Amino acid sequence: MQTKNNILLIFSLLLCMSLLMVAAIDPAWGEQQCHHARVLEHKSTTEALALIDGHVVRLDIQGATSGEILIVKSNTRLISKELSYQPISSPSECRL
Numbered sequence: 001m002q003t004k005n006n007i008l009l010i011f012s013l014l015l016c017m018s019l020l021m022v023a024a025i026d027p028a029w030g031e032q033q034c035h036h037a038r039v040l041e042h043k044s045t046t047e048a049l050a051l052i053d054g055h056v057v058r059l060d061i062q063g064a065t066s067g068e069i070l071i072v073k074s075n076t077r078l079i080s081k082e083l084s085y086q087p088i089s090s091p092s093e094c095r096l
Contacts, residue, residue: 031076034094039068
């Protein structure tokens, strides 16, 4: 009986550890792309950006003016397929 409990405990721990590893690694291994984006609306804390594919995204960018074109990096997560966007400081960070 003791051996069955140990096997069940080890299996549960391995399952939890593998799920934790996927949760930690998933944001870093997704597909990355770069997009040109135009600043639609400038507010004190966030900017509304229009992407080429029609999406509108709000990001925290300091010093952007309305109508300015920026480069934004998107990352698609492996498991959830969720898109996350972040501004980049130099065009050398990704290829367009």
